[in-house]
Amino acid sequence: MKTIHRLATGIAAFSLLSLASAVVAQDAAAPVDPAAAKAAKAAAKARAKQVAAWKAQYGPGPYPDEVEAFAQTRQEELRGYYRTLYYDGEHNAVLNYERLGLLSMELGYYADAEKAFDGALDRIEAFYNKDKQAEKATSATRLEVNKDFKGEPYERAMAYYYRGLLYLRKGDYDNARASFKAAEYQDTVAGDESFQSDFALLTFLQGWASQCAGDGSQAADAFEQAAKIDPKLKVPGPNDNVLVLTELGIGPVKATDGQYQEKLVFRPGAAMPENGAIVTLGSGKTTRAWPLTPAADIYTQASTRGGRAIDGILDGKAQFKSGLETTSALATTVGSTFAQQMGGNALYAQGIGAALSMFSKSVRPTADTRMWDGLPSTIMVGTTRWGAASAAAKGKKAPPKAALSGGDWSMPSVSMTYRQDDNALDLAGTKPMSASAGKCGIVWARSRSVSALPPEAPGNNAKIALARKRDKDVWAKDEAFRAKLR
Amino acid sequence: MLKLRPVAKAAILGVGLAMVAGPAIAKKDRSHQAVDLDPDQRGVVSGVGIEGQDLGRMADQMVRDLMANPEISNRATPPRIILDSSDLRNQSSQRIDKDIITDELRGKLMGAARGKMRFVSREFIAAVEQERALKRDGVVDSGTTGLTRATAGADYKLVGKITSLDSRNNDTGMQERLTVISLEMLDLEYGTLVWNGTYKIRRAGADDVVYR
Numbered sequence: 001m002k003t004i005h006r007l008a009t010g011i012a013a014f015s016l017l018s019l020a021s022a023v024v025a026q027d028a029a030a031p032v033d034p035a036a037a038k039a040a041k042a043a044a045k046a047r048a049k050q051v052a053a054w055k056a057q058y059g060p061g062p063y064p065d066e067v068e069a070f071a072q073t074r075q076e077e078l079r080g081y082y083r084t085l086y087y088d089g090e091h092n093a094v095l096n097y098e099r100l101g102l103l104s105m106e107l108g109y110y111a112d113a114e115k116a117f118d119g120a121l122d123r124i125e126a127f128y129n130k131d132k133q134a135e136k137a138t139s140a141t142r143l144e145v146n147k148d149f150k151g152e153p154y155e156r157a158m159a160y161y162y163r164g165l166l167y168l169r170k171g172d173y174d175n176a177r178a179s180f181k182a183a184e185y186q187d188t189v190a191g192d193e194s195f196q197s198d199f200a201l202l203t204f205l206q207g208w209a210s211q212c213a214g215d216g217s218q219a220a221d222a223f224e225q226a227a228k229i230d231p232k233l234k235v236p237g238p239n240d241n242v243l244v245l246t247e248l249g250i251g252p253v254k255a256t257d258g259q260y261q262e263k264l265v266f267r268p269g270a271a272m273p274e275n276g277a278i279v280t281l282g283s284g285k286t287t288r289a290w291p292l293t294p295a296a297d298i299y300t301q302a303s304t305r306g307g308r309a310i311d312g313i314l315d316g317k318a319q320f321k322s323g324l325e326t327t328s329a330l331a332t333t334v335g336s337t338f339a340q341q342m343g344g345n346a347l348y349a350q351g352i353g354a355a356l357s358m359f360s361k362s363v364r365p366t367a368d369t370r371m372w373d374g375l376p377s378t379i380m381v382g383t384t385r386w387g388a389a390s391a392a393a394k395g396k397k398a399p400p401k402a403a404l405s406g407g408d409w410s411m412p413s414v415s416m417t418y419r420q421d422d423n424a425l426d427l428a429g430t431k432p433m434s435a436s437a438g439k440c441g442i443v444w445a446r447s448r449s450v451s452a453l454p455p456e457a458p459g460n461n462a463k464i465a466l467a468r469k470r471d472k473d474v475w476a477k478d479e480a481f482r483a484k485l486r
Numbered sequence: 487m488l489k490l491r492p493v494a495k496a497a498i499l500g501v502g503l504a505m506v507a508g509p510a511i512a513k514k515d516r517s518h519q520a521v522d523l524d525p526d527q528r529g530v531v532s533g534v535g536i537e538g539q540d541l542g543r544m545a546d547q548m549v550r551d552l553m554a555n556p557e558i559s560n561r562a563t564p565p566r567i568i569l570d571s572s573d574l575r576n577q578s579s580q581r582i583d584k585d586i587i588t589d590e591l592r593g594k595l596m597g598a599a600r601g602k603m604r605f606v607s608r609e610f611i612a613a614v615e616q617e618r619a620l621k622r623d624g625v626v627d628s629g630t631t632g633l634t635r636a637t638a639g640a641d642y643k644l645v646g647k648i649t650s651l652d653s654r655n656n657d658t659g660m661q662e663r664l665t666v667i668s669l670e671m672l673d674l675e676y677g678t679l680v681w682n683g684t685y686k687i688r689r690a691g692a693d694d695v696v697y698r
Contacts, residue, residue, distance in 0.1 A: 121581070125533040127693045134694040147696045163581070174576035174584070181579035185652050189698075218577065309659060309698040 006299075059469045061215035062087060062482065070486060071197040077107055080455030086485060089478030090463055091133070093147045094120045095370055095457045098159050102374045103450050105162060106430050110169065115165040121146075121182075124156050126435035132473060137368075138313050140320060144368040145461045146468065152308075154252070154301040155372045157199060164205060168212070168243065171438025175207035189305060198304070201296040201379055208243055208383070212440035232293050241409075242436075244382045244443040246277045246292060246416055246429070251375030252302040254459065262310070262318040262365035266302040269377055274427060274447045276419040277380050281443075282412035291419075292380035299377060317365035323399065324360035328353045349384035374450035386412060386441065411441045418447045533579040534663040534689045536648075544667055544685040545590045546666045549598050558642070558671060558681060559602050566604045567671070568643040569595065578650035578665055584585040587667065588644065606640045642671045642680065659698035 054063040056069040069088050071079040081103055086094040101116030128134050128148065137147035144151030150156065160183030167176035184202040199385040216238075250269030257263040280289040332353030336346035387409020411434045432445035468474050523529055526542045553559045558567075569592045571584035596605060607614075614637055614652070621625045621633060646669035653662045664686065671681040 084571050118581075122531075125535065126531045127533055128697060129691075129694060131694055134696045137696045144696070149693075150693075150697050167581075175581045177581055178576055178581045182581070185579055185654075189655055189656060213575070215575070215577070313695070479521045 006354055010013055021338070040327040058087075059466050060475055061469075075107075075109055075112065077451070078104060078109060084457075086482055088460075088465065089469075090474075090481050092370065092457060092460060093481060094123045094151060094159075094191060095151075095372060097123075097373055097452070098151070098155065099455075099457055101159070101162060103453075105166065105310060105433065105444075106446060108431070108433065108467050110166060110433075114163070114166050117159055117166065120159045120379075121163060124150055124159065125182075125486045132471070133184065137310070140317050141362045141364060143316060143366055143461065144310060145366075145370065145459075145464050147368070149368075149370050151307055151372060152187040152254075152302065153186045154298060155375070157183040157202065157301070158298070158372065159183075160186065161202065161205075164209070165245070165433075165442065168440070168442045169433065169435040169437065169444075171212075171436075173209045173213035173438065173440075174407075177206050177213065180205040180209060181481050187301070188447045198229055199296060199301055199383060200226045200233055203229060203242075204233045204381065205293065208440075211236065211238075212241075212438065214439075220329045224484060230295065233295060233381070236291075237385060239385045240383040241439060242281070242384050242386045242411070242430070242441040243444065244279045244281075244292060244384070244414075244465050246279070246380045246432075246444070247276065247376030247378070247446045248272070248274045248380060248418070249377030250448060251373075251377050252299040253373075254369040254375075256367050256369055260317060260318045260321055260365045262311075262314040264308070264365055264367040264369065266299065268299045272377070272448065273420040274418040274425055275378070275421065277447070278417045278419065278424075279382060279443065280415045280417070281384065281386060286412065287382060288386075290384070292382040294378055295381040296379040297377070298375050298379070314365045314367055314416050317363055321360050321363040321365060324363065328356035328360060331356060341429055349425065370457055373458050374453055376446060376448070388425060409436070411436045411443070414443050414445075416443070416447075495554075503564045505582055513537050532691070534652075534691055536582060536665055536687060540685075540687050543588045544587070547685055548591055548669060548683045552595060552671070552681060553598055553602075554578075555671075555681045559599065561602075562605045564599075564602050564604050566606050566638055567673075568606050568608055568640045570607075570609050570644075572608070573643060573645040573672075574669075575647045578648045579652055579663075580648075580650060580665070582648065584648075587648075591644075591669075594687045604638070611637070619688050643674055645670050645672045658697065659692040661692065662688070662691055663671060664688045 006253055012221045051063065054061070058064075067083050067086050069225045071083045074082045078100065081096065081100040085093070085100055088096055097116045099118035101113045101120065103117060104110070104113035128150075131148070134147045136142045137144045151159070160179045164176045164179030164183065167173070167179060180202045183197060184206070187199045187202070203222050204226035205221045207226060210216075210219035210222060220235075221231075226233045227235060249272040253269055255265050255267050276294075277292045278289055279292055280287060282288055330353075335349030335353065338349070340346045346479050414432045414434045416432060418425045418429055427447055429445055429447045430449050432443050434443050435441065469478065525538050528539055529537060546611055558565055571588040574584045574588060576582055576584055594607060595603065617626075618637070621628050646667065649666050649668070651664045654660070665688075667685045667687075669683050669685075670679045672678075673680055
């Protein structure tokens with residue numbers, strides 16, 4: 001007993017001493033000026049009020065000051081997108097990364113673009129098994145938008161496509177080919193076999209990456225396969241060393257259909273006048289200009305995917321909701337009439353009807369329409385020879401030693417003319433990405449810039465996004481995501 | 487009954503509260519921290535491609551195979567080998583930094599060879615040439631190993647390919663990938679292959695139904 005007394009007294013004495021020394025230290029450091037102390041107190045109060053307001057608006061966070069501190073470390077034109085990426089966390093990470101990647105690529109911030117697409121693809125490739133948010137998306141009373149976004153196969157394929165172009169830009173032909181292969185694999189998801197692996201441009205680009213890597217037989221196989229799928233895609237010359245791609249118009253739009261918006265449908269993007277492009281390389285005597293070939297229709301890729309596994313679940317939810325509504329109506333009308341006829345209280349039947357009606361309202365079959373809105377409608381392609389391996393004059397044989405090599409040559413100046421049929425349009429498009437890091441060069445441009453798009457992706461449900469932040473596990477996952485971003 | 491002074495009671499209460507609340511706060515903090523994982527074990531994020539744990543196993547197998555090859559590991563004069571990723575082709579559908587494969591292999595092979603093989607670096611030859619020039623210009627002295635007429639020529643070079651075969655069952659959402667890492671030791675004088683090692687990874691899995 002005595003020991004406990006002594007121990008308790010010792011702890012008490014230690015606590016008091018610590019407290020006293022802390023108070024003394026605080027007193028010593030305290031500002032002497034009472035006005036300053038008052039101002040500090042007022043500032044602390046204002047801060048607490050601000051945090052309370054943010055808490056009401058943003059839930060657990062992250063709050064604007066933290067988001068801003070992160071965004072300030074990034075390029076000014078990209079900050080809006082980085083803010084969204086940081087705030088949304090894992091929920092929209094793939095989508096936000098894809099949108100950020102494309103904007104960065106367009107503006108010439110290639111390191112940002114590479115990291116962004118890698119961030120998206122790492123998540124696309126990982127299996128989300130036993131994922132809480134994915135489970136929620138299948139629950140009758142939760143919306144599909146609860147799941148972390150991974151996108152539809154055409155969106156995933158496009159993320160690989162852009163990553164592949166960035167690898168080509170750096171002269172990493174192996175990883176470019178791997179990206180185009182993985183993109184094509186996404187296209188094998190189509191329910192209808194005739195639409196599986198029908199994204200001919202991706203096969204063509206595998207061939208191009210192989211040709212640049214010096215894998216002649218692989219290149220020939222891929223070009224042959226691409227031409228089988230789309231005869232417009234001619235085999236490039238063996239000495240061609242410049243690939244030109246330009247993207248036209250606005251890509252497919254996701255929408256919902258059905259009684260309860262349970263069906264995900266794709267619609268063509270807003271119609272734009274441009275349907276062709278002429279690329280001009282070089283200037284003066286060495287100028288070369290030619291029309292590019294249409295190589296991919298993204299709306300076709302989106303709309304030929306066939307049914308998704310989740311569609312069956314959403315359809316089931318819709319049927320359940322419909323059944324509940326019918327039963328509710330029956331209980332309210334027929335049930336109360338029957339109860340009155342039997343001399344009972346109609347209020348019971350009406351109560352049951354109201355309860356069923358309320359339950360039916362909680363069933364939420366609406367499909368998720370978050371989408372990558374910056375995609376084009378059409379991709380045009382062309383190849384040529386330039387520099388050390390420049391084209392022979394018309395009618396003359398190409399020099400035999402002009403085969404692909406990383407010799408002394410540099411990319412020429414590039415300009416793009418967008419056309420509607422045979423008429424040139426007054427449309428500047430984006431500044432072309434033009435690079436040659438290895439044996440081959442690449443030119444990539446777009447008729448429509450994504451910089452006019454808002455930093456927030458369309459289709460997001462802010463209410464759901466806020467609600468998911470209150471889940472401790474989700475919050476921890478998002479915090480880990482943000483920690484990695486910082 | 488145990489009688490304690492109020493101050494002592496408060497202290498015990500404070501300590502008790504700290505003991506209860508402490509782990510709760512620590513637990514909250516822990517959930518945000520990164521965790522250390524065994525590089526030879528499967529990670530928390532996985533797909534069907536080459537993963538961290540495959541690299542160690544692949545390197546172990548290749549090293550065993552190479553060490554068992556007398557033409558390379560049992561020569562009176564240790565052979566000189568270039569082991570980098572410059573001739574390792576990635577023909578698979580997985581984006582990969584090939585250096586991670588050759589670095590792992592070189593590290594393990596250097597450990598196992600114990601002087602039975604010499605490894606020639608061409609990746610950093612510029613650094614070697616710069617130092618040689620400084621020595622020969624008299625800017626720096628000749629070091630402790632003396633000067634040689636030229637840098638080391640190599641007898642062999644590791645070459646190889648990473649290939650893959652992907653398949654999918656659209657009814658079940660099951661995805662499968664066979665990845666083959668095939669490495670060969672190329673005789674840089676005769677052009678013959680003196681060793682071949684193959685490592686296969688066959689992995690299958692399905693994503694959650696909401697992503698199929």
